[in-house]
Amino acid sequence: MNTERTGLERQIDQWRAFVARRPAIAAHDVEEMEDHLREQVSDLAATGLDDDEAFLVAVKRMGKLDDVSREFAREHSDRLWKQLVLFPDEHPGGGAPAGLGRFRDLGILLALAIGAGLALKLLTLATGDESRILLNGPFLVLPFLAGWFAWKRDVGWRTTTALAAVTAALAVAVNLYPYFRGEPDPGTGDVYAEPAMTLLLAALHAPVVLWFLFGVVYAGGAWRAGTRRMDFVRFTGELLVYLTLIALGGMLLIGLTFGVLSLAGVDFEPFVEDWLAPFALPGALLVAAWLVEAKKSVVENIAPVLARVFTPLAALMLAAMLVALLAGKPLDDVDRELLILMDAVLLLVLFLVLYSISARDPQARPGTFDWLQLVLVATALAVDAVGLTAMLVRIAEFGFTANKVAALGLNLILLVHLAWAGRLTLGFLRGTRTFAATERWQTTYLPAYAAWALVVAIAFPPIFAFT
Template identity: 65%
Template sequence: MSDHEQLESQIDQWRGYVQRRRAISAGDVEEMEDHLREQVTDLTSTGLDDDEAFLVSVKRMGNLDEVSREFAREHSDRLWKQLVLVPERADGGTNPWRELGVVLALAIGAGIAVKAGIELIDDETAIMRNVGLLVLPFLAGYFAWKRKLTWQVAAALLIPFALLAVVLNVYPFEPMGSTEFLAASHAIVALWALVSVAYAGGRWRSDARRMDYVRFTGELAIYYVLLALGGGVLIGLTVGTLALVGVDFEPVLEAWILPFAVPGALIVAAWLVEAKQNVVENIAPVLTRVFTPLTIVMLLVFLGAFSTAGGLLDVDRELLILMDAVLVLVLSLLLYSISARDALAPPGLFDVLQVVLVIAALAVDAVALTAMLTRIAEFGFSANKVAALGLNLVLLVHLAWSAWLSVGFLRGARTFGPVERWQTRYLPAYAVWAVIVVVVFPPVFAFA
């Protein structure tokens, strides 16, 4: 790598660090970068090499956390305006009122699709299979509009959406069969992976965009839960008030409000994540530091539950299903915490806790895998068992290599970059497995 390329790489890392200080807007980051480059140029003209000039310039820029706080204090009026529902438009940016109109139109469209699906499809299991197809295309549409996707990329996205729709509705599933439930649940994962392509603006190979999508997914879940809790309180108060005057509001609630509010809130929550991501500090560091030690305790409790369950054949089937859910939760927590970590920071106590979390999850996964293989050897194969076994194997590879890379980072043998890149580059494995379960499992197991 040439000296110039190394300098550009260092400036890229510095810019990424500054951008995570949410009180500093994108325009101010560019201004700070220009100032940094001017200082580097001035210092190199005095005889310093690029690396020395960069380090001295960054030192002169001061502590960025303090800069962020000072900036927020001095520009509190602008920061407050950014925190309201519709911020002022930045130069060259999209009209926020226009974006709000697009978001509301898509949210209403998702509600209409769900309502029409309920009215036209007189089959609860069929609605269950298609719920992702009724809602997620509208979310993908928002990002396609927001990222200004080319027609080629948009058309390429429509093809897998259409293929999944054909598979989910043409396959002759046995009513309430295992393959139908597996196809419906795994289709959500496959569709969510397709939405990531729209979110990334077609740059689906970019590690940075994939990690942004991980962060977006976590924050979307938080916003959605908050909207759901707030909406639930309002609905509860409305139902209670109307009941006191003899009005039964539940038929209207079930027939109209919920079919529109539940999918519409997802689109609105996505917009809120997008709109506020550069305003306030990411909530991920706080959540991960609270829930990582609690999750470690939970995993240790589950290991204790396994040890007292007797033989592996005696392990309850529901317990194994619960273990898969816990492992997925652990993976989500791991990804979310990595997405929020400063890649330039040295190893610390929280990194040690993460390694403990991953190792505990590996132990649980190993026990669960052994129990599953034992049950398969004793009772034979089934769609549910093979799907669970496959998911555990995919998780095992992910967690094992994450542990190996993280231990190397703690020992100083490597930087944090490989740990982060492994997460984003392995994520497509889950989408591939989901597609296999949706497309291959039903005919293999006779659609039962």
């Protein structure tokens, strides 16, 4: 038995002795808890954590289910903070550095990030059309991220081949469509019209389909499992937080560099546009994904914490919006962008609900925050009902367009999602339903968004004559 394994067994022995001292726990209960702990450690080790990290995270997770284990995790929480460094200096029992495996993973990921940057750079050299770059960029970048996770998750070749085929078919379809680009000038032959709305819709919705395909890779091919889908939801939220932090730090660094070089008479802008941006954007995505995975579950996730902070603020904002809509100008005179704003509102509420649910202890009794979430959902549905009525009036008066139908469809999908979530939450608060039903609904409904995004990207261009 190697040194690291001996260290793990020593920690499990210490944990078992601690639990066995509790007078309310029988010997067979200790054995059952130990089996569960070992399963958790094994699962976490398979994701890339070393044994020491896997043990600490497993104990922390069990702390959500058992008061004794929670007490143990609290007593030894100082060691969790020591795991926050990116690369530990050495193994718990001495010997070879424990960070070598992570250095290898990071090295491979950085190589993939450079490959994604080169692909994006070649795309910009091949076409100067910004709409085409927007359309094809995700098809060139996301496969590199999916490749890294396929390697980490050991995804089978059949799943990988099927996902690659679907991605390629989608890319070919959206690129072969003859999008309308406007009438050419009779004198010069130049076309100055804006890109077709169906082209922009395809560019916005195709990445949504790709992200769900990537979710299958992230889940190791086991996409049907509700727990894997919720893990993907958590990953997405944490990734957005990390990306935002990296983007803010990057913009600050670029701004300072730009200012210093400007004072020195050096034009930094061409380098940023031609070289830094094509490599920085995919690089930030892949590095953020690596950071989320490297420190997954070592400390509490950030997205659920932000959800708890912004839930009461969002409820107040929605109440103010409802009053403004009811007391403002007539519904048939509202701006045409209202439906898009309503979609943004419902998406915000959905994110707050999802990430609050993802971090909630399913065994806990209903509390004040659960009631607050119900108020948030009910207020959002009331605001959306008013906004949806206004948009239906405008559509009846001015007719359908591609962007209106796309926004309307998303609005209805969000409406059903949140309405049923609110019904399940109310049942949980009244004691007629379990919290598991609410959580299961959130993950079961997710493919509806991918299906609608696929319809918009593939079916809308021919339906609306590629305009």
